[in-house]
Amino acid sequence: SINYTDKIPNNVNLSEDKTLQRALEHWQPNYLQWWNDMGPNGSNQMDVYLRTAVSTTPDGWAHFGHVKMPDYRWGIFLAQAENDRKINFGEEKGRAAWQDVPGEHRANLRRIIVTQGDTEPASVEQQRHLGLTAPSQYDMRNLFQINVEEGRHLWAMVYLLHKYFGRDGREEAEALLHRNSGDQDNPRILEAFNEETPDWLAFYMFTYFTDRDGKFQLNALAESGFDPLSRTCRFMLTEEAHHMFVGESGVARVIQRTVDVMRQHGVEDPAQVRALGVIDLQTIQRYLNFHFSVTVDLFGADQSSNAATFYSSGLKGRYEETKRDDDHLLKGQHYRILEVKDDKLQEREVPMLNSLNEVLRDDFIRDSIAGIGRWNRVIEKAGLPFRLSAPNKAFNRHIGGFAGHRISPDGRVLSEAEWAANERNWLPSEEDRAYVASLMGRVIEPGKMANWIAPPPVGINKQPIDFEYVRFN
Numbered sequence: 001s002i003n004y005t006d007k008i009p010n011n012v013n014l015s016e017d018k019t020l021q022r023a024l025e026h027w028q029p030n031y032l033q034w035w036n037d038m039g040p041n042g043s044n045q046m047d048v049y050l051r052t053a054v055s056t057t058p059d060g061w062a063h064f065g066h067v068k069m070p071d072y073r074w075g076i077f078l079a080q081a082e083n084d085r086k087i088n089f090g091e092e093k094g095r096a097a098w099q100d101v102p103g104e105h106r107a108n109l110r111r112i113i114v115t116q117g118d119t120e121p122a123s124v125e126q127q128r129h130l131g132l133t134a135p136s137q138y139d140m141r142n143l144f145q146i147n148v149e150e151g152r153h154l155w156a157m158v159y160l161l162h163k164y165f166g167r168d169g170r171e172e173a174e175a176l177l178h179r180n181s182g183d184q185d186n187p188r189i190l191e192a193f194n195e196e197t198p199d200w201l202a203f204y205m206f207t208y209f210t211d212r213d214g215k216f217q218l219n220a221l222a223e224s225g226f227d228p229l230s231r232t233c234r235f236m237l238t239e240e241a242h243h244m245f246v247g248e249s250g251v252a253r254v255i256q257r258t259v260d261v262m263r264q265h266g267v268e269d270p271a272q273v274r275a276l277g278v279i280d281l282q283t284i285q286r287y288l289n290f291h292f293s294v295t296v297d298l299f300g301a302d303q304s305s306n307a308a309t310f311y312s313s314g315l316k317g318r319y320e321e322t323k324r325d326d327d328h329l330l331k332g333q334h335y336r337i338l339e340v341k342d343d344k345l346q347e348r349e350v351p352m353l354n355s356l357n358e359v360l361r362d363d364f365i366r367d368s369i370a371g372i373g374r375w376n377r378v379i380e381k382a383g384l385p386f387r388l389s390a391p392n393k394a395f396n397r398h399i400g401g402f403a404g405h406r407i408s409p410d411g412r413v414l415s416e417a418e419w420a421a422n423e424r425n426w427l428p429s430e431e432d433r434a435y436v437a438s439l440m441g442r443v444i445e446p447g448k449m450a451n452w453i454a455p456p457p458v459g460i461n462k463q464p465i466d467f468e469y470v471r472f473n
């Protein structure tokens with residue numbers, strides 16, 4: 001269970017390690033300063049109906065109540081230790097999981113933890129202005145819930161850096177507060193986390209796709225032979241489910257509202273749909289294409305010796321590693337990757353170990369496509385022929401073998417001229433973004449929704465939809 005009497009709530013017996021406790025209590029005000037400077041705009045006085053972790057067991061971890069976000073109890077929570085846990089893959093498979101950092105893996109582990117940690121505050125920075133245009137109190141509350149939990153995920157990585165990486169770790173923890181999303185001189189590490197999340201359609205797409213990268217990366221790290229990382233990630237995953245729910249249901253509600261209006265007025269032409277103040281399905285498809293492609297880049301290069309090293313040394317596994325029926329060493333095994341050859345996309349067999357970024361990306365893509373199918377059922381039920389689809393994974397890539405090629409969403413290799421002629425049909429144009437921006441405006445009356453989005457089917461924690469999720473004070 002979690003100790004809430006400490007300055008830093010935790011279930012890691014923090015008070016027994018005074019040096020560590022002092023170091024983290026020193027980092028804490030810097031974190032709060034960062035939240036104040038870079039966290040949700042103009043939100044400090046609001047009382048927000050948030051859930052807070054009270055235990056890390058799967059049944060009863062959530063407590064709901066109205067809190068001011070700066071008073072949220074950010075803390076350090078690890079999932080229960082597994083008895084006698086082993087390293088389950090790679091060269092050291094079968095040995096006891098590490099409770100401390102093996103010297104030879106120190107640099108790689110630190111890099112993985114820093115990269116993971118960097119994404120968490122980055123997303124808060126990307127979303128900081130969205131509270132000003134929330135389409136309902138319900139949505140504003142969900143945004144803030146995600147923001148405080150991403151803040152806690154930063155705490156999770158900072159704890160590991162402070163406890164296991166000495167002075168370097170403390171310096172990295174400071175740097176996590178100094179890099180900023182989109183900053184010219186000191187940007188966040190991964191590209192998608194320097195993009196803007198300019199409006200709520202982008203936010204729902206981000207939480208559907210990009211938080212799902214979080215799901216897959218955290219699952220891979222939950223397999224780690226470094227047990228404290230595994231336990232941290234296992235608890236983070238329980239929070240991640242809500243983030244993806246907000247994305248999936250958010251996009252579904254946008255679609256629902258659009259198709260309701262289309263049916264009611266008997267229109268299908270995007271210009272006519274826009275004239276009715278809702279987001280046309282074609283624009284939703286372009287946003288989907290953008291967020292999908294930017295997110296698949298997050299898995300790294302298709303051929304990566306880093307990925308092979310992380311796996312062979314037991315640091316980062318595959319999604320559901322222990323459920324897989326193979327030798328968990330993968331030497332001499334192969335995987336089919338896609339590449340551009342003779343102006344076509346073609347498959348090629350390559351060593352599996354070097355393809356583990358691609359393996360994880362393909363797992364992610366399968367999971368993503370399932371939800372797109374659920375969105376299509378909303379359109380189908382309305383009796384409309386339009387269907388959303390995931391673009392080819394080679395589309396709009398900036399990392400890996402497809403970077404520098406122009407590929408259409410249906411997987412054709414294009415000339416620069418063909419790309420230029422079609423880009424605005426495939427990716428959100430300035431005009432699309434301006435239209436979506438024109439719809440954004442804060443709706444604060446309990447239970448009321450902006451015109452472009454349908455209400456959710458149910459509220460949060462069994463509260464009614466018109467519950468006062470946010471008190472503005």
Ligand code: BYC
Pocket residue numbers: 112113115116119120123150189190191192210211212213214215217218297298299300301302303304305306307316357399
């Ligand atoms: N942008 O060998 P490669 C989340 C760099 S999301 C920019 O393929 P590797 C969340 C790479 O650093 C989950 N640069 O790299 C979601 C390398 O640079 P150097 C985040 C990139 O290491 C929503 C070079 O390219 N967690 O939690 O195999 C809200 C060669 O690439 C990018 C993690 O990512 C990029 N997209 O793979 C809040 C887990 N991709 O060394 C939170 C930890 C690659 O040549 N990270 N590069 O200078 C990792 O496991 C790995 O770092 C990656 C990259 C899979 C990301």
Ligand code: FE
Pocket residue numbers: 064065
């Ligand atoms: Fe209460």
Ligand code: FE
Pocket residue numbers: 120149150153214
């Ligand atoms: Fe996170």
Ligand code: FE
Pocket residue numbers: 150211214240243
């Ligand atoms: Fe998340």
